[in-house]
Amino acid sequence: MTHPRSPADPERRPLRADAQRNRARILAAAESVFAEKGPSASTEGVAARAGVAIGTVFRHFPTKNDLLTAIMKNLQQRLTDQADTLIADGDPATALFTFFTSLVERAAATRTVVDLLAQTGTEVRPDEPIQDLEQALRALLFQAQRADAIRPDIDVTDVVALATAACHGALSGGWDEDLRHRTLAIMFAGMRTTPDA
Amino acid sequence: MTHPRSPADPERRPLRADAQRNRARILAAAESVFAEKGPSASTEGVAARAGVAIGTVFRHFPTKNDLLTAIMKNLQQRLTDQADTLIADGDPATALFTFFTSLVERAAATRTVVDLLAQTGTEVRPDEPIQDLEQALRALLFQAQRADAIRPDIDVTDVVALATAACHGALSGGWDEDLRHRTLAIMFAGMRTTPDA
Amino acid sequence: MTHPRSPADPERRPLRADAQRNRARILAAAESVFAEKGPSASTEGVAARAGVAIGTVFRHFPTKNDLLTAIMKNLQQRLTDQADTLIADGDPATALFTFFTSLVERAAATRTVVDLLAQTGTEVRPDEPIQDLEQALRALLFQAQRADAIRPDIDVTDVVALATAACHGALSGGWDEDLRHRTLAIMFAGMRTTPDA
Amino acid sequence: MTHPRSPADPERRPLRADAQRNRARILAAAESVFAEKGPSASTEGVAARAGVAIGTVFRHFPTKNDLLTAIMKNLQQRLTDQADTLIADGDPATALFTFFTSLVERAAATRTVVDLLAQTGTEVRPDEPIQDLEQALRALLFQAQRADAIRPDIDVTDVVALATAACHGALSGGWDEDLRHRTLAIMFAGMRTTPDA
């Protein structure tokens, strides 16, 4: 199908090899910096950790917001990849819980997951929406409901909401591993068809 | 000998009526400003909304952090008051859920509830700890467990964690009323002794 | 109203006893505060140490500058009194040195002496000039020169200059007692008619 | 081993030519501004006189204190250079007096000399100590004492103290050239081995 080039089509310019490398280093640096200090961390700090000059950051990401968005796109890719693997290979009944748990674990390490989830199906703060993750969750949920492991009246938006909440909580509350397990156990119990018994 | 109030006696000076009024206006303005724009909103903005000069804000709250802390103390008071009422008057079996729900509803309106919860039982960012809220939740939980409405293996910290998560989620995700109900329903189902039936 | 109040007529109003007392306390507090922290110390700090409200300070001294000037007038009075005593009672040959030394000792304790000296016979920073101190020094110098203890070609302005310098030095350099003695000894040696021998 | 300069190596980066130029302009502007208005003059004023934006000043000197320190380092360099020249080329018996005089002359123009001297052998206000100047004075003094021009019981600290005092005095008292000569003459007379004769 040859649809006309949509106006918001950022890619399409084969970056030089070193530029490509810089882009990746900046992205990685930004992810770790923002994970540590939150999104109000300075762009200079990102440049420093990436080992490039501040100008280079702004050449790749004209705005701080662009940088944040790119981090999320990047992370989202990794997450949906993981979801796809689970759909293909995992136990249908528990794949959703596995993915959900790993999402929250990651949030404990990376503040960005949270923002990513918060944007699914909502108006955005960073300039561009992101929806694929919801698709992945929908698939996992559907699978689990088919396997009769999760109550049929539960919706993807419910799952997204719970995941968002859990991620935020894990992050801001400084949950330790034990508390994370206990909290998710309660959520999962609430989602299951059968009582714990 | 009852010497006159020693000159260096910082606490407990009954503020003048107009100052009292201004303090309240500033607190209210700050609560709404921070609720809208998050804690990185400018103190100048708070002063503007309160209709006072910037110096007045800093006279009442020498540091931005002091202002944030004061907002939380203030909110906490209102919350524990509500909890006390529920403990005295509400249905033992459902009082916790009622309080929990109202907590999250409020979070949808005021970003600050979230920060408040996030601090229960944790090191603080704003300079002073806040723990009474946890006490209130503990009492409600105990009551509900006595009434056999909530699983006995659930702990206050679990409840705090879930509440924190739900508040954060409600806030960042822009949950509407319906989604809020559905999400909390799942959490409550996970906490109850009996399955939904 | 009878006569129009002449514009530059500061005194002439028999202060109420308590007002008088406050004025004195403020002056004392100001002297010690400015001695400790320099003239950029805050007026609030002065009020606090005096145990009065800030408004009271400004009622007595409409401007910070007025306060500084008043401190100096006050100090000057005490200094010239001391000089008068020395002229009457001291050894003519050494009275100047005694007074000079005590000036510098005081400077080591009170930053204000220095500013006071710096203004003798100069354009002022604090709004009003002060000249009596120079008179006192002139008398002591004259006496010493009559006693043939000090070289006749030395002038009051030289003495003022040396005293200013020594005070400033004693203050800023953090001279200890030993260094103060040694330094003044050199200055005095330079002023004497006979060599040390 | 000549590994490539590690990325995190703060000192010693040869500034770009234009930055170098700006740094110099800022330093010059700062020196003149602080000389005129004292160290409480505003950094904005410095930026204005240097013809740069405020941010540029803070890029070069992250703190006002850093700026003050830099001015002093800079001045100190010029002073010790002059002292070195005098040690090499001047008349041993009078080089100290020449240097001392020029110090005070400069103080009459630049308030900073005074602060610089005041720090020799003392705890500092600006963040880093400065001691080379004392070395220079020590050398000059030693030379003069060898030439039997200055009393042997005089110490560098005495000389520093006198110089500090004279500089402070020259500055604060608004000494004219004549008074400066007369005052220094007295100090020198006090230091010399032989009476004026």
Add this chain to the structure above:
DNA sequence: TATGAATGAGGTTTCATTCAT
């Protein structure tokens, strides 16, 4: 008169963004 709350200009510092090298 005394009090102390309010004012608001001004100071230092940070940081996203631009642009000369």
Add this chain to the structure above:
DNA sequence: CATGAATGAAACCTCATTCAT
């Protein structure tokens, strides 16, 4: 393309001074 210096709008906070109580 990369670099990093320059920009300048805010942000936070201080303090002399005014004025209602």
